[in-house]
Each structure stands twice: as C-alpha cells, then as structure tokens.
Amino acid sequence: TFRQYGQWPHAQTRPYLLVAAARYLAAHAPTNRAQGQTYQIADRLHRGDQVFE
Secondary structure, X not given: OHHHHHHOOOHXXXXXXXXXXXXXXXXXXXXXXXXXXXXXXXXXXXXXXXXXX
16 A cells, blocks of 8 residues: 555556555454454353353
C-alpha cells in the first residue's frame, strides 16, 4: 500500500489509499476482547463443555 501511495498519479486522492488500508485492517483484525472470547470458546469446546445452552 505504501508503494502504491507513492506511485499513485493523483496526489489529492492518495490519502484514500491509506484510509482504505486502515479500514480494511480494522474490519478484519480481531480486538483484544474478541481474541480472549475466541480463546475461551475454543478452550471450552476442547474440554467438551457446551458453549451455548
């Protein structure tokens, strides 16, 4: 993305490339809370516990 930023011919729209990359990462990267919840659910499933009753 940074390489594309430097090579983008329209200087006024360059920041949109960085914003798009940041939004993509934010949408696809789990938060600390979500990571903890995922670990807890995986641990419970591994032990044979029910996740939802």
